[in-house]
Amino acid sequence: MRPLVDHNLSIPMNIEAELNLRNILLVNEIDQLITAEVTLRVFWNDSRLTLNSDHYDFCDRFGYYVLLHPNAINKLWTPDLFIDLSKDIRHPQVEIKPSSMLFYKEHFVRMDSRFNFDVACNMNFGSFPVDCQQCTINFESYSYTDTQWNLNWRKSGHEINTHIRLPEFEHRLIVNKEFLC
Numbered sequence: 001m002r003p004l005v006d007h008n009l010s011i012p013m014n015i016e017a018e019l020n021l022r023n024i025l026l027v028n029e030i031d032q033l034i035t036a037e038v039t040l041r042v043f044w045n046d047s048r049l050t051l052n053s054d055h056y057d058f059c060d061r062f063g064y065y066v067l068l069h070p071n072a073i074n075k076l077w078t079p080d081l082f083i084d085l086s087k088d089i090r091h092p093q094v095e096i097k098p099s100s101m102l103f104y105k106e107h108f109v110r111m112d113s114r115f116n117f118d119v120a121c122n123m124n125f126g127s128f129p130v131d132c133q134q135c136t137i138n139f140e141s142y143s144y145t146d147t148q149w150n151l152n153w154r155k156s157g158h159e160i161n162t163h164i165r166l167p168e169f170e171h172r173l174i175v176n177k178e179f180l181c
Helices: 070-075
Strands: 013-028 033-045 058-060 063-068 082-083 086-091 101-103 107-121 139-141 149-153
Touching: 013 082, 033 058, 058 101, 063 070, 139 149
Parallel strands: 013 149
Antiparallel strands: 013 033, 033 107, 058 063, 063 101, 082 139, 086 107, 101 107
C-alpha cells in the first residue's frame, strides 16, 4: 500500500524524478528500437519511515541520510514505474543490481536505479536521407492513477552524457514536465 499523505488516502502522493542519460547504445532502424542506458532517481515522502536523528551516515545536496543495502528495497514500498512500449529492460550487475535507497530526515526517500532498455520508436523515413526521428520514452505508473499520484520530473538534476557518440545520428534529451499515469 502506498504511503498516506497527511493520513489521508484520498490526497495524491507527490513523486518526483531525475534522469541521467548515460548512453544511447543502439538505434535499430529495421526493428524501430532504441537501446538506452539510464540512471533514474525517484523521490517521495513516506511518513511511516522514521530514523533516529543521530544515525545518519552521509550528507549530500538534500541533507543527511542513511544508505540502505539494495536488498532492502524489496522489503519497502517503492513507486511502480515502468517504461511504456519497452521491449526489454536489463539491470547490469556483478553480484547485486546497481540500485540504492537513501532515507533522509523528515521521511524523505530517494531511490536510484541504473538500467538499460530497448524501447519501440515509430520511425518515419519519408524524408530520407534528411529525416528526423523523435522517440518519446514514457515512464508511467503501472497501477496508480493521477488521482492517487502526482508524478513530475524535478526542475533540475537531469544529466546527459556529453560523450555519447552515434556516428550516423544526432541526439538530444527533452524532459517533459509530467509523467503519464
